[in-house]
Amino acid sequence: MEERTSDSASTPSTAAGKPYHAKRPHRKSRAGCRNCKARKVKCDEGRPVCRPCTVRGETCVYVVVPQRAPRTSTSSSPASSPDRGPTPSSIALAAGGRHTTVTQQPQFIPSGHHEIDMRLLWFYTTATYASFSTGTLKERSVDVVLKVNVVQHAFANPFLMNCILGLSAMHINHLGIKNMGISRSQEMQYRAKAFETYRKAVAAADPTTYPALLATSLLLCGLSSHVFRGEDAKPFSILDWLTLWKGIGAIIEVTHIPAVFRTGIAALVFRPAVDMDASARCLPSHLLFMVASIKEGDPDFPLVQKYYKALKFLGSLYLELRNGFSEKLFLRIVTFLTFLPKPFIKAAKEKRPRALVILANYLAFTRFKAGACWWLEGIAEQEIPNIYNLLGPEWEGLLRLPMASLLVEDNRALIRLLLDDPSWDEPARMEAESLTSESERGLAIRAAILEDTTPEVEAY
Incomplete structure (x- = not known):
């Protein structure tokens, strides 16, 4: 390839052979009028009418440029004022x-x-x-x-x-x-x-x-x-x-x-499938006998099959419980009520004893510490005693386990109670907090309570 000499490189020319003259540098007009910007010519920014528009006899219109808000420090931001609550855009927390x-x-x-x-x-x-x-x-x-x-x-x-x-x-x-x-x-x-x-x-x-x-x-x-x-x-x-x-x-x-x-x-709305036969085999015998003992002529006799169906769904909780407190068991606990047949719900609303006994035994499962599921807290404590007091001594034996669950505060101890197995143990599956991500949820809650600077809110 032929080398270009320094002389030829320093003598720029157009294709027509005419000498090239660089444009004279000038200050850009960033606040020029709309007409000059459209023609891409320099505006002298004269007010109220610039010189090019005066020469052309055109209406001179300037674009209004919004001013930028001055920067403020974090300490003076309205978001940090006590009467607005904690509203900084982000907050850094040390975690692990x-x-x-x-x-x-x-x-x-x-x-x-x-x-x-x-x-x-x-x-x-x-x-x-x-x-x-x-x-x-x-x-x-x-x-x-x-x-x-x-x-x-x-x-x-x-x-x-x-x-x-x-x-x-x-x-x-x-x-x-x-x-x-x-x-x-x-x-x-x-x-x-x-x-x-x-x-x-x-x-x-x-x-x-x-x-x-x-x-x-x-x-x-x-x-x-x-x-x-x-x-x-x-x-x-x-x-x-x-x-x-x-x-x-x-x-x-x-x-x-x-x-x-x-x-x-x-x-x-996903619900895990229920193996009805396997679930039935896991049910406590006293609950099965409660339904099996219903004789013809008993007001509950037409509901026998509905009671059995509700018990089988309850049995799915006992079946899953053998593996410890897991995500799937928690899902079964939350979705249990959606499986109940309508005639059973009608019987419960009529406060029929057998329907209430089944509900009380279910409520014992809601006593598990389920991490983030705060809205389940207090339900068993409220309703199990109500059922116990309504039904009286005649049904006390069938309500012994639900009442005993109210005295248990540990997931492992609750599993042992429900399975009637004092030796049951599986520590690896006992951490209910694994149900949710502590890294985000926990830090968000900590961020919200980091500084309590607002006045007391109205008490209910």
Whole structure:
């Protein structure tokens, strides 16, 4: 290849052989008028009319350039003021020798919502969602569904959004986090609004809302659990709770199974299959005898098969229990009420003793410490004594185990009690906290309570 000489390289020329002259440098006009920018000519930025527009006799229009907000330090940001709650964009926490950043409050507030809504939505996506998660199961993994798909449906369906916000408010107050600025009265308002808008959506029966209705029917079961605790507690609330759980099945029937899978939230309503024969073999003999002893002429005789069916579903809990407290056992506990046949629920609402005995023995399983599932807490403590006091000494033997479960605070000890096996032990499966991810949920809760700088919220 022929080398270019320094002379030829230093003598630039055009294709026509004319000498090349570089453009004279000039200051760019960043605030020029619209006409000059369109013609790509330099504007002298004269006000109110620039010189080029004066020469051309055109109307001179300047583009208004918004000024940037001055930078402020973190300490002077309104987000950190005591009356607004903890609203920094992120907070760093030390976890296991590492620094983990937990995104705290969203800075964008969509139209139709206010800051408290977004605060509650943030808490749902970082902590409350885990109340309905069973960890990572081969058959069911719902974390992404709960944090992403459900929230997407919530922005399009206010009744689902109201449920999420009410559930988060309830969770915050359950944990006693005062600096989130959520009072008991606000919690009650969100909860009432959730139920009101849900009832209206069910009555409207708009097919486009079915996915959101399905998600709401599940979350409402947690939202309604306030009736088992504190001043809200009402005896035999478990009977109304049964109807809510069966409502999930009613929504599925309306939606149809194939349509449920197309919604992207089918994992929420997954129930592990039950081996009815194997489950029946695991049932305590005294419960089987309770049903087998029903004679013709007994008011419960027409319900014998329904009682047996309910007992077999209860047996699936005992069958799974042999492997220790696991994610699948927790899922079986949560979904148990959805399996119960309608005639059994009717018998329970009539407070028939055998139906209540079966419910009391189920409630003993809700005593397990299930990590993030805070809304199950207190249900057994409330309802088992109510059933015991109603039925009296005649049924005391069949209620011995549920009553004894109230005195147990350890998962291992509860398994030994339920299996009637004092030597049972499997430490590797006893950590209930493995059901959820502590790295995100735990740090989010710690971030929320890191600094309690707000005044006391209104007491309910």
